[in-house]
Amino acid sequence: MTFWENITGGDLTREWTGFEARAEALPADHRAAWEQIKAHLLPYSDFTGRNLVPIVDGALGLLEETAADGQDVRDVLGDDIEGFCAALAGGEGARSHRDRWRERLNGNVARKLGRSGG
Template sequence: MNLWETITGNDLTREWKAFTARAGALPADYQAAWGQITVHLFPYGDFTGRNLTPILDAALGLLEASSADGLSIHEVLGDDIPGFCAALAGGEGARTFRDRWREQLNRNVARKLGRLGG
């Protein structure tokens, strides 16, 4: 990856198109599960989402292998897709972008109030 691709995000676009093509080859129930996985993983992404690329690749690989083995999507993911995604992202206590933004906002407000009150 070169600097230009990093700045423009072309590398992410190319990877996302590859993910979409791979997911399109899956059976319909697996495609629906892939859609839910992406929705539930995006809150764990950083500003660019580059930290999710290996996680999404691994999740899609799991779906491809399970589909090839003839397993049902329920056997692979169970009933709790949000919990599965939280585990992929680093556990139930993994911080989402909302958590990071909330902490930053609280620090900024506390700093401003400290300046006004002191």
């Protein structure tokens, strides 16, 4: 990866284009699960989304394998795709960017209140 690709995100664009091309070959129920997985993994992304690339690649690989074996997507992922994604992203209760922002905001407010009160 060159510096320019790192700055512009060109490498990520190629990765995601490849993921989407692979997902197009999936059966309809597996594609629907793919869309849900993407939506539920997004909150666990860092600023660039690079931390999700191996996770998304693995999830898509799982969907491809189960489709090739003729398995139902619900048998593999269960009914709680959001929980499945939380587990993929680092375990149930994994911190998302919203959690980090909330903690930072609460810390800033606490510091400001502490300064103004003293």
